[in-house]
Amino acid sequence: MRFTIDKEQFLKSLNAASKAVPSKSASPYLTNLKLELNEKGLEILGSNGDISIKATVPYMVNDREIIRNVGLGSTLVNSRILTEIVRNVEGGELSVEVIDEAVMKIDDSRSSFKLNCIKAEEYPDIDLERSGTEIKISCYAFASLVDQSAFAASNKDVRPILTALHLEAENGKLVATATDSARLARKEITIDDNTRFACNVPAKTVSDIVHMFDNAKEVIVSVSPKKILFDFDNVIVASRLIPGEYPVTRSIIPTVFNYTLEANAAELLSAMNRVRILSADTEPVVTITMREEEVEVSAKSDTNGSALEKISTYQYAGERLSVSFNSQFVIDAIKALKCEDVTICFMGEMKPFVVKNPKDNSVVELITPMRTF
Amino acid sequence: MRFTIDKEQFLKSLNAASKAVPSKSASPYLTNLKLELNEKGLEILGSNGDISIKATVPYMVNDREIIRNVGLGSTLVNSRILTEIVRNVEGGELSVEVIDEAVMKIDDSRSSFKLNCIKAEEYPDIDLERSGTEIKISCYAFASLVDQSAFAASNKDVRPILTALHLEAENGKLVATATDSARLARKEITIDDNTRFACNVPAKTVSDIVHMFDNAKEVIVSVSPKKILFDFDNVIVASRLIPGEYPVTRSIIPTVFNYTLEANAAELLSAMNRVRILSADTEPVVTITMREEEVEVSAKSDTNGSALEKISTYQYAGERLSVSFNSQFVIDAIKALKCEDVTICFMGEMKPFVVKNPKDNSVVELITPMRTF
Numbered sequence: 001m002r003f004t005i006d007k008e009q010f011l012k013s014l015n016a017a018s019k020a021v022p023s024k025s026a027s028p029y030l031t032n033l034k035l036e037l038n039e040k041g042l043e044i045l046g047s048n049g050d051i052s053i054k055a056t057v058p059y060m061v062n063d064r065e066i067i068r069n070v071g072l073g074s075t076l077v078n079s080r081i082l083t084e085i086v087r088n089v090e091g092g093e094l095s096v097e098v099i100d101e102a103v104m105k106i107d108d109s110r111s112s113f114k115l116n117c118i119k120a121e122e123y124p125d126i127d128l129e130r131s132g133t134e135i136k137i138s139c140y141a142f143a144s145l146v147d148q149s150a151f152a153a154s155n156k157d158v159r160p161i162l163t164a165l166h167l168e169a170e171n172g173k174l175v176a177t178a179t180d181s182a183r184l185a186r187k188e189i190t191i192d193d194n195t196r197f198a199c200n201v202p203a204k205t206v207s208d209i210v211h212m213f214d215n216a217k218e219v220i221v222s223v224s225p226k227k228i229l230f231d232f233d234n235v236i237v238a239s240r241l242i243p244g245e246y247p248v249t250r251s252i253i254p255t256v257f258n259y260t261l262e263a264n265a266a267e268l269l270s271a272m273n274r275v276r277i278l279s280a281d282t283e284p285v286v287t288i289t290m291r292e293e294e295v296e297v298s299a300k301s302d303t304n305g306s307a308l309e310k311i312s313t314y315q316y317a318g319e320r321l322s323v324s325f326n327s328q329f330v331i332d333a334i335k336a337l338k339c340e341d342v343t344i345c346f347m348g349e350m351k352p353f354v355v356k357n358p359k360d361n362s363v364v365e366l367i368t369p370m371r372t373f
Numbered sequence: 374m375r376f377t378i379d380k381e382q383f384l385k386s387l388n389a390a391s392k393a394v395p396s397k398s399a400s401p402y403l404t405n406l407k408l409e410l411n412e413k414g415l416e417i418l419g420s421n422g423d424i425s426i427k428a429t430v431p432y433m434v435n436d437r438e439i440i441r442n443v444g445l446g447s448t449l450v451n452s453r454i455l456t457e458i459v460r461n462v463e464g465g466e467l468s469v470e471v472i473d474e475a476v477m478k479i480d481d482s483r484s485s486f487k488l489n490c491i492k493a494e495e496y497p498d499i500d501l502e503r504s505g506t507e508i509k510i511s512c513y514a515f516a517s518l519v520d521q522s523a524f525a526a527s528n529k530d531v532r533p534i535l536t537a538l539h540l541e542a543e544n545g546k547l548v549a550t551a552t553d554s555a556r557l558a559r560k561e562i563t564i565d566d567n568t569r570f571a572c573n574v575p576a577k578t579v580s581d582i583v584h585m586f587d588n589a590k591e592v593i594v595s596v597s598p599k600k601i602l603f604d605f606d607n608v609i610v611a612s613r614l615i616p617g618e619y620p621v622t623r624s625i626i627p628t629v630f631n632y633t634l635e636a637n638a639a640e641l642l643s644a645m646n647r648v649r650i651l652s653a654d655t656e657p658v659v660t661i662t663m664r665e666e667e668v669e670v671s672a673k674s675d676t677n678g679s680a681l682e683k684i685s686t687y688q689y690a691g692e693r694l695s696v697s698f699n700s701q702f703v704i705d706a707i708k709a710l711k712c713e714d715v716t717i718c719f720m721g722e723m724k725p726f727v728v729k730n731p732k733d734n735s736v737v738e739l740i741t742p743m744r745t746f
Contacts, residue, residue, distance in 0.1 A: 081677050084650045090643070103678065111647050115678040270463070274484050277457045304454050305476065305488040 001037050001073025001098040005057065006066045007086060007108075010042070010094065013055035014083045016212060016235050017046040020053040021079040027124065029076060034123045036074035042067060045126065046079055051205050052126045056234045069095070074120035077104050085113055128236050132224030133197040135169065139219050139232060141189045143210040145176045148187040148336045148363045153203030154180035164200035166246040167223075177249050178203055183329045184249060184366040185336065197223045200242040209237050253366055254354065257345035259318030261290055262358060265334050265342040267313055268297070275299040275307040276327045285370055286327035291320045299327075300372070323349055324372040330355060333365035374410050374446025374471040378430065379439045380459060380481075383415070383467065386428035387456045389585060389608050390419040393426040394452040400497065402449060407496045409447035415440060418499065419452055424578050425499045429607045442468070447493035450477050458486055501609050505597030506570040508542065512592050512605060514562045516583040518549045521560040521709045521736045526576030527553035537573035539619040540596075550622050551576055556702045557622060557739040558709065570596045573615040582610050626739055627727065630718035632691030634663055635731060638707050638715045640686055641670070645700045648672040648680035658743055659700035664693045672700075673745070696722055697745040703728060706738035 017033055025031050025048065034045040042057040059067050075098045082104075086094065091108035098104050098117060106113040146165065154162035159181075166177040174195075175188040209230055213219065216233035223229075230237045276284040278301045289296045295311040323346060334342050339357040346353045355365040390406055398404050398421065407418040415430040432440050448471045455477075459467065464481035471477050471490060479486040519538065527535035532554075539550040547568075548561040582603055586592065589606035596602075603610045649657040651674045662669045668684040696719060707715050712730040719726045728738040 078653075078677060081650055081653055084653075085647070085680075088643075088647045088650065110644075111680065111682040113651070113678065113680045116676065270461075271483075274458070274461045277454055277461065278486070280451075280454055280457075303489065304451060305486065307458075307484065307486045309484040 001035070001075055002069065002071035002096065003037055003042065003067050004069040004093060004095045005042065006064075007089065007092050007094055009057050009061060009066045011083070011086045013042070013044050013057045013234070014079075014086055016055035017044040017053045018079045018083050019046070019208065019212065020048055020051050020237075021046040022048040023080070029118070029122050029124065031079060032076040032118065032123070033079045033082060034074065034076055034120055036120065037067075037070060037072050039072075045123075045128075047124070047126050049124075050202070050240050052128060052238045054128050054236045058234060071097075073098060075101065075104060076118040076120055076123055077115055081115060082106075085111075085115075126238070127227070128229065128238050130220070130222040130229055130231065132222055133169075133195055134220060134222040135174070135191060135193070135195045135197075136218055136220050137174070137189075137191065139210075139213040139216045142219055142221070143213055145174065145187050145189050146206050146210045148338075149176040149178045149185040150203040150207045151178070151332050151336060152180060152183050152185035152365070153178035155204070156180075160242055161200060161244045161246060163203055164242040164246065165203040165206050166198070166200050166249075167228075168198040169195045170198075177246070179247070179249060182326070182368050183333070184252065185333070185364070186249070186253065186366075187363040189362065198246075199223050199228055200244070200246050201228050201239060202242060205239045209239070212237070252352070253364055254345075254347055254352065257347055257354070259290065259321045259346040260316070261288075261295065261344045261346075262315045262341055263295070263311055263344070264313040265337070265339055267311060268342065269331060269334055271297040271309040271311060272327045272331060275309055278304045278307045280304065283370075284327045285324055285372060286330070287322060287324040287372060289320075289322040290316045290318070292316050292318075318346070321346060321349065323353065323369050325353075325367055325369050329367045333367065336365065337363060374408070374448055375442065375444035375469065376410055376415065376440050377442040377466060377468045378415065379437075380462065380465050380467055382430050382434060382439045384456070384459045386415070386417050386430045386607070387452075387459055389428035390417040390426045391452045391456050392419070392581070392585070393421055393424050393610075394419040395421040396453070402491070402495050402497065404452060405449040405491065405496070406452045406455060407447065407449055407493055409493065410440075410443060410445050412445075418496075418501075420497070420499050422497075423575070423613050425501060425611045427501055427609045431607060444470075446471060448474065448477060449491040449493055449496055450488055454488060455479075458488075499611070500600070501602065501611050503593070503595040503602055503604065505595050506542075506568060507593060507595040508547070508564060508566070508568045508570075509591055509593050510547070510562075510564065512583075512586040512589045515592055515594070516586055518547065518560050518562050519579050519583045521711075522549040522551045522558040523576040523580045524551070524705050524709060525553060525556050525558035525738070526551035528577070529553075533615055534573060534617045534619060536576060537615040537619065538576040538579050539571070539573050539622075540601075541571040542568045543571075550619070552620070552622060555699070555741050556706070557625065558706070558737070559622070559626065559739075560736040562735065571619075572596050572601055573617070573619050574601050574612060575615060578612045582612070585610070625725070626737055627718075627720055627725065630720055630727070632663065632694045632719040633689070634661075634668065634717045634719075635688045635714055636668070636684055636717070637686040638710070638712055640684060641715065642704060642707055644670040644682040644684060645704060648682055649700045651677045651680045653677065656743075657700045658697055658745060659703070660695060660697040660745060662693075662695040663689045663691070665689050665691075691719070694719060694722065696726065696742050698726075698740055698742050702740045706740065709738065710736060 089108045104115040219232040333355040337357040477488045592605040706728040710730040
């Protein structure tokens with residue numbers, strides 16, 4: 001294998017593929033990237049077994065030659081070292097040549113590296129073929145679907161299914177649901193066709209993937225029984241799915257409420273952030289006490305003392321109500337909604353409540369209150 | 374105790390004093406700050422036993438009233454919680470009142486906090502009186518003294534004396550020396566009078582202290598047998614000293630050399646930073662090979678391969694010489710010198726070498742080479 005390559009394009013693809021590469025691995029081959037120069041360009045593949053990323057440097061970008069002086073071939077080379085070298089060289093172009101399937105020579109105008117490398121055949125077989133149900137979505141829409149829901153998934157492995165983002169396509173809608181059993185987030189987007197599928201993607205993985213979209217416009221998502229595949233802008237990402245039945249959550253979300261608070265999101269956030277300073281070493285429980293004449297946010301700690309703040313911009317409809325909750329859940333929910341005003345709908349002191357964007361019905365954040373006595 | 378205080382000035386002093394406060398402590402009182410409002414202003418004291426910091430908010434700053442509506446007194450209050458609260462309130466002024474020596478009320482226009490607090494008498498006695506030999510130095514000069522030397526101290530507790538920065542004042546000079554036994558840094562500054570003292574200050578502590586100087590112009594350093602005290606700009610910092618005799622280092626530094634390399638500091642740094650990528654998981658050993666016609670920086674790793682870079686801007690006088698070293702030591706030394714060109718003087722392949730600023734004789738960095746076979 002031999003090629004001369006534009007440094008920035010090489011680095012961009014190395015950065016993408018190396019995201020999947022573990023720093024340590026039981027299989028020594030997985031700490032490597034697989035580089036393959038073929039008729040499509042330079043394909044760079046990284047994998048940790050659960051998630052695999054293939055980024056392709058094309059021969060041409062906007063009529064500019066990116067790879068030249070080529071001899072096709074493939075090899076395995078340490079991901080971290082190769083990426084660090086390409087990041088740190090000063091020249092705009094690099095010459096790469098693999099000699100005797102054992103040494104990769106990398107030269108720019110100043111530096112000369114000889115990296116030990118391994119035959120490409122040693123790399124595990126990784127299936128990155130699209131199969132199963134396919135759907136093409138705007139990256140922006142899919143990223144908002146994930147960003148507004150995946151944060152509510154569990155980060156504990158006690159019930160693996162709760163670490164998933166549940167994706168369900170049906171009747172022209174794609175619905176994403178995540179819950180750690182104390183809170184739930186649900187977001188839907190409209191999809192064009194009558195695609196039908198349901199799957200459970202690791203929530204952390206799919207969050208990482210949408211942050212790789214960068215300037216990509218559209219993503220092709222394909223779902224098959226054991227894997228989900230994302231294809232966008234010269235990058236293909238495959239992730240395993242989490243097996244098992246996702247809990248039925250649709251009926252949990254209440255629709256009739258007795259109390260409704262509408263408040264300025266920024267003011268509510270900063271009030272909660274201040275009063276919860278008191279619960280420094282414990283769960284950051286905050287209480288919100290609402291009457292039509294007054295809304296107060298407060299927190300109390302046996303060790304540290306108490307804090308109280310009045311909200312100035314609000315509208316409240318309902319009897320006097322006091323609800324306590326893990327403030328992190330409400331802060332996460334409000335931030336995910338990305339709106340100026342926020343509506344919180346309650347059914348009672350100990351009943352789950354809903355945090356909503358009054359201007360957007362496509363997303364619902366549900367939170368279970370806490371007892372404070 | 375009661376006062377109304379400017380938020381920014383209060384926060385500045387809280388930030389300073391809380392730097393000494395441990396997040397956990399065997400003595401529960403030490404996670405608190407001691408606040409005392411007396412005729413000098415609001416004195417805020419934090420300590421971890423080894424280092425103590427007292428920051429004073431004065432009544433007036435540049436004819437502007439900072440503290441008003443006062444009732445003298447003192448109390449102990451949780452450092453982290455108080456500092457976080459003052460950092461996060463929105464108003465420009467805070468009212469503080471201690472009620473029954475048990476509750477500190479803090480109010481701004483929006484928020485109201487009641488912090489549990491403790492009688493000031495519970496706090497350990499901390500000696501912040503100036504005593505012993507005293508010297509007044511420009512903060513800039515003292516900070517450069519410390520920044521160019523303290524980094525070479527050991528960060529391992531095997532020989533506690535090597536974790537110290539050795540300060541010695543004699544014959545109109547103040548000399549700072551640090552060594553971890555594989556490298557040594559020595560910097561001197563001129564002092565006005567005939568002050569004489571010698572002491573061993575924890576190197577990490579004194580580095581932290583000079584970074585607190587901020588806009589202060591002068592610092593009064595006073596050295597007594599068991600403690601060193603720094604007094605600058607409404608802040609007093611006291612540190613314990615490290616007991617024991619500092620090793621005699623003056624005779625170690627060679628003065629006659631057989632080989633001299635002068636090179637551009639930035640070029641040498643980036644060449645070392647690139648080639649040492651190869652030694653990712655081991656000590657970052659780099660070899661420099663010098664002839665009058667060519668200077669090369671290289672690194673080798675059995676696992677990863679090898680790297681080589683030629684230096685373009687240099688002057689070398691001497692026979693061909695090849696020296697290997699821990700590149701981190703040379704990088705630290707060059708960075709500490711803060712100069713455009715750097716001079717490295719060698720006596721031989723396995724003899725300690727000296728890294729110098731050709732325009733500044735006040736600082737010497739000595740490094741022991743390594744064997745690479």
